[in-house]
Amino acid sequence: MKLLTGNDLKTGFVTWWTGADWSLHIEDAADVGEAGEAILAVEEAARRVNAPYIIAGEATAEGPRPAHIKDRIRALGPTVRPDLTLKPADPAAGDWVI
Amino acid sequence: MYKYDEYDHAMVAARVAEFSDQVKRRLAGEITEDQFKPLRLMNGLYLQLHAYMLRVAVPYGTLDGRQMRMLAHIARKYDRDYGHFTTRQNIQYNWIKLEDAPAILEDLASVEMHAIQTSGNCIRNISSDQWAGAAADEITDPRPWAELLRQWSSFHPEFSYLPRKFKIAVIAADEDRAAMRLHDIGIQIVEKDGVHGAAFYVGGGMGRTPMIAPLIKDFVPLDDMLSYAEACLRVYNRYGRRDNIYKARIKILIHELGADEYRRQVEEEFVHVKSLGIDPPKAEFDRIAAQFAPPALDASALDAIDRSDPDFAVWVDQNVAAHKVPGHAIVNISLKPVGGIPGDASSAQIDLMADLAETYSHDELRVTHAQNIVLPHVRKADLYTIWQALDAAGLATPNLDLISDIIACPGLDYCSLANARSIPVAQKIATRFSDLGRQKELGELKLKISGCINACGHHHAGHIGILGVDRKGTENYQLLLGGSGAEDVSLGTITGPGFDEDGIVDAIERVTDKYLAERSEGERFVDTFRRVGMAPFKEAIYG
Numbered sequence: 245m246k247l248l249t250g251n252d253l254k255t256g257f258v259t260w261w262t263g264a265d266w267s268l269h270i271e272d273a274a275d276v277g278e279a280g281e282a283i284l285a286v287e288e289a290a291r292r293v294n295a296p297y298i299i300a301g302e303a304t305a306e307g308p309r310p311a312h313i314k315d316r317i318r319a320l321g322p323t324v325r326p327d328l329t330l331k332p333a334d335p336a337a338g339d340w341v342i
Numbered sequence: 343m344y345k346y347d348e349y350d351h352a353m354v355a356a357r358v359a360e361f362s363d364q365v366k367r368r369l370a371g372e373i374t375e376d377q378f379k380p381l382r383l384m385n386g387l388y389l390q391l392h393a394y395m396l397r398v399a400v401p402y403g404t405l406d407g408r409q410m411r412m413l414a415h416i417a418r419k420y421d422r423d424y425g426h427f428t429t430r431q432n433i434q435y436n437w438i439k440l441e442d443a444p445a446i447l448e449d450l451a452s453v454e455m456h457a458i459q460t461s462g463n464c465i466r467n468i469s470s471d472q473w474a475g476a477a478a479d480e481i482t483d484p485r486p487w488a489e490l491l492r493q494w495s496s497f498h499p500e501f502s503y504l505p506r507k508f509k510i511a512v513i514a515a516d517e518d519r520a521a522m523r524l525h526d527i528g529i530q531i532v533e534k535d536g537v538h539g540a541a542f543y544v545g546g547g548m549g550r551t552p553m554i555a556p557l558i559k560d561f562v563p564l565d566d567m568l569s570y571a572e573a574c575l576r577v578y579n580r581y582g583r584r585d586n587i588y589k590a591r592i593k594i595l596i597h598e599l600g601a602d603e604y605r606r607q608v609e610e611e612f613v614h615v616k617s618l619g620i621d622p623p624k625a626e627f628d629r630i631a632a633q634f635a636p637p638a639l640d641a642s643a644l645d646a647i648d649r650s651d652p653d654f655a656v657w658v659d660q661n662v663a664a665h666k667v668p669g670h671a672i673v674n675i676s677l678k679p680v681g682g683i684p685g686d687a688s689s690a691q692i693d694l695m696a697d698l699a700e701t702y703s704h705d706e707l708r709v710t711h712a713q714n715i716v717l718p719h720v721r722k723a724d725l726y727t728i729w730q731a732l733d734a735a736g737l738a739t740p741n742l743d744l745i746s747d748i749i750a751c752p753g754l755d756y757c758s759l760a761n762a763r764s765i766p767v768a769q770k771i772a773t774r775f776s777d778l779g780r781q782k783e784l785g786e787l788k789l790k791i792s793g794c795i796n797a798c799g800h801h802h803a804g805h806i807g808i809l810g811v812d813r814k815g816t817e818n819y820q821l822l823l824g825g826s827g828a829e830d831v832s833l834g835t836i837t838g839p840g841f842d843e844d845g846i847v848d849a850i851e852r853v854t855d856k857y858l859a860e861r862s863e864g865e866r867f868v869d870t871f872r873r874v875g876m877a878p879f880k881e882a883i884y885g
Contacts, residue, residue, distance in 0.1 A: 254369065255439045256393035291371050295389055312815055314754060317763075318391050322755040324683055324765045328422055328437075 245275035245303055248283060249315065250296030258318045259293060260308075266293055269330065270319035271307040306340070316341045343406055343706065344489050344633045346454045353497065354451045357458055361385045362444035369441065384464075386457030387443055390758050394438040397460040398450060402470035402488040402512070403431035403709040405455075410696035410707050412453045418689040420446050425692065427677060427685040429749060429800055430509075431469050431709040432460060436756050458496065463504045465495035465575075469511045471519045472710040475636060476718040478666045481533050484514035486631040487540070487567065490622065493630075494568050501575055505582035506590035508575070509547070521711060521827035523555045524548055524803055526592045527574060532561065540567045544574055544604070545596035548797035552833050553593040556601040558608065566612075568621045573612035577604065637704035637719050643669025644723045654729050656778070660740040662725065665718075673703070673717040673728060674710075676739040676747060680776045681769050684750040685713030687737075694735050702728055711800075711827075712749055712788075714742070744781040745789055745854070746772040749800050753793030753810060754817070760793035762810025762817035763843075767791055770847045775854075784854055787867045788826070803827035805868040806853065807834040808846060819846040823853065823879055824871045832868075835876060837883055849883050856882035 248261035259266040261283060263274035276283060280298040287293045300311040310316050321329030323338045331337040346354070361381070368378040382388075386397040398413070405413075413433055417425045420442045421435040428434055438446065450456055459466055468488045475483040491510055495501065501508070511522045514531035522528035528543040539561040546555030562570045578592045581599075596604045645668050649655040663672040675695060678684050687695070695715055699707045702724045703717035710716060720728060732738040741747045748771060751757065753764030768791055775781055790804030794811075801807035807822035818840040825834030841849050854867070856879050861870040871879065 251389060251393070254441045256389060256437075258392060288375075294375055313817065314391070314758075314760075317754060321392060322436075322765075323763065324755050324769070 245301045245308065246277060246280055247273045247299050247301040247308055247310065248276055248280055248296060249273075249299060249310075249318065250284075250288075250293035253291055253294040256294075260319070261287070261293075270310070273301070273308045275301075275303070275308070309340070313341065343404060344401075344485075344630065350454070351451075354454075354456050354458070357385070357456065358444065358447045358451050361447060365440060365444050380462070382443075383461040384458070385443075385447065386460035387438070387440075388461065388758075390436065391754075391756055393436065394440055394443070395756070396435045396438045396443065396446065396457055397428070398433050398435070398455060398457050399460050399467045400432050400455075400709050401492050402468050402474070402485050403472050403711075404470075404474075404485060405707050405709070406705045407696040407700035407707070409453045409455055410699065411693055412449060412455065414689040414692035414696065416446055416449060417692065424686055424688045426683075426752065427687065427709050427713050427715065429711050429713060429751070429798060430460075430467055431472070431711055432467055433709070434752075436752075461507075462502075463506050463508075464502050465498065465504075465508045465510060468492050468495070469509070469520055469525070469711060471513045471515060472708040472716045473519060473663065473672055473718065474514070474708075475634065476665050476670075476672050477515055477517075478664050479517055480515040480666075482514050482531055482538060483634050483636070484512045484531055486627065486634050487529070487531060487564070488512040489630050489634070490568065490627060491571065494571070494620075500579060504575070504579055505584045506587070506592075508578075508592070510571075516829060518827070518829040518831070519710075521800065521803055521831075523831045524552075524800075524827055525555065527571065528555050529567070529571075531564075534561050537563075539563050540570070542570060542574065545593040545601070547591055547593045548800060548802045549591065550588060550795040550797075551591075551594065552797070552802040553597060554831050554833065555593070556596070558601060558605050565621055566616065569615045569618075570608070570612055572620060573608045573615045576611050576615065577607045637706075639667040639670050639704075639719060640721075641668050643721050645669045647722050647725060651726070653733075654726055657729055657738055657740040658725060660744070660782075661738075661742045665720075669722055671720050671722050671725060673720050673725070674742045675715040675717065675732060675737050676741055677714050677737075678741055678747050678772065679736055679739045680746060680772045682772075683765050684748050684768050687715075691735050691737055694731065694737070698728055698731060712747065714747070740778065741781060743786045743788065745775050745784055745787040745806075746781060747788075748772060749788075749790040749804070751792050751794075751799035753791075753799075757793060757798075759796055760810065761795075761812035762793050762819065764791045764793040764799055764808075764810060767808060767810070767819060767843060767846060770843065771850060774847050774851060783858070785866055787854070789850075790825075800827060801825075802833045803831070804834060805866070805871070806850060811840065813840070817843060819843065821846060821849055821853075821883070823876065824868060826868055830868070832872075837876065837880055839884075852882045853879055
């Protein structure tokens with residue numbers, strides 16, 4: 245599967261294309277197939293996303309999972325500060341990254 | 343400490359206003375990210391893995407309590423309650439919002455700080471000896487010269503768009519505590535026939551092509567220092583490669599030209615530059631130097647230290663250094679608690695260090711390239727009180743220059759350039775070697791970790807260095823031995839095939855075990871390595 249990701253312009257936070265909007269949560273990410281470039285062009289021009297790009301991912305029981313560790317860290321947060329990740333209450337969240 | 347004059351204030355205020363307008367235009371959609379990116383980078387604002395990152399300059403690593411407290415305020419108000427002190431003697435914030443950036447720069451300007459030239463292909467923050475003005479072995483305080491270079495290089499019209507970034511260090515002691523020869527220009531203030539001058543080492547650096555700077559001129563009269571630096575930069579700016587980012591640093595130019603030919607061109611250029619009159623009149627230098635006048639320290643202060651508390655005594659032995667004035671000491675605050683994140687400090691910790699500086703260290707602090715903090719002018723009689731306060735705040739780890747005093751870049755946990763995580767490796771090594779007795783048995787051992795070839799973690803200069811790489815999407819760690827960033831400067835050598843995260847920790851333990859088995863009396867790790875060579879270590883690592 246292919247996913248779209250970028251950063252929110254104002255906050256810089258990592259965002260994921262849901263098919264209709266941008267979400268902070270990788271679980272909401274949609275498979276864009278071959279439509280990625282076209283979506284990015286529209287969304288970037290409208291300033292709804294900053295510095296967007298397309299990545300490879302895989303569908304898992306827990307939802308979409310980026311193929312590369314860098315994007316998995318982007319999706320969760322720093323592995324060395326679980327309290328600053330999007331899942332601070334989940335002690336096993338880091339396992340998803342590695 | 344240097345205090346801004348009207349020109350400094352005006353320059354910084356103008357830049358804050360300019361960048362505020364640029365942010366406004368970006369948020370309004372009047373400029374694109376491609377147009378905005380170089381503008382934000384000129385103000386130290388990067389877009390990293392999780393958010394914008396702001397790098398704030400700490401000129402030659404020196405700051406006062408008021409400035410330190412502002413760094414805590416920014417962490418608390420605009421970030422996530424902590425900051426990260428870097429190998430460039432700066433501080434970085436990892437969770438900055440673009441819309442907050444103008445307010446942050448205004449806050450910084452209110453205490454004579456900024457983020458200008460902390461990115462981009464310009465002359466970056468001038469670095470120096472963190473013990474400047476306090477070290478017993480220095481011939482003079484190098485910071486007035488660093489400040490002169492800061493003023494010269496700030497908004498320098500010729501050098502704002504160099505082929506690549508440019509780093510300068512200035513020291514004034516034979517012991518090199520600033521990795522001087524691993525800078526684009528390393529300047530050592532030296533003495534000859536009773537007169538001070540500047541030795542210029544040019545073309546050092548780490549990154550993907552590490553090089554030790556050769557000596558280009560052994561004695562430049564200090565009245566000519568700026569002109570000589572200008573000549574060095576002009577030759578680079580003229581001939582440095584702009585067609586290939588990997589060959590754009592000055593070290594590549596000097597390597598390709600040869601040091602002799604580069605020197606010849608610099609000398610030729612210097613004759614012309616000297617005629618331009620850019621070196622300041624003595625009165626202007628004296629004005630700057632006066633602001634670095636040593637604090638009034640009482641040389642008759644009590645020199646003895648009550649060592650009856652054994653934990654305090656351990657800390658004194660490891661983290662407290664000799665001061666040039668009797669009865670005083672240099673306190674090195676380790677930001678490397680076992681299992682912690684090298685260089686990180688919470689807002690509360692930063693505030694505490696500001697308080698201690700104001701109360702006990704003549705209102706001065708230093709940031710070190712090893713990602714620690716220094717209180718440079720402390721009465722020995724106050725050491726115990728300071729230690730108690732640091733200990734209560736988790737800042738009294740007695741590990742300066744030991745194996746757990748690890749330099750580590752932010753790595754893949756934060757940095758968009760990284761290929762592998764650095765911090766978890768540092769944490770695992772520090773935990774494996776957490777026994778202080780074992781660390782002290784190993785003695786001085788500088789371990790440095792980078793998460794990519796750019797070498798922000800100085801892995802080439804580690805007695806033990808670790809380089810994180812991406813091997814088919816998996817983190818892998820190469821091991822290097824034998825580097826040094828000090829006066830015995832050398833570049834580490836890769837041992838062989840890399841390791842996974844746990845494997846690299848095991849490999850380091852085999853290396854340190856081998857060192858203990860091989861060392862002669864009084865040898866540090868790096869001394870033993872240089873004497874016996876790679877072979878026995880390689881055998882210990884790989885069998």
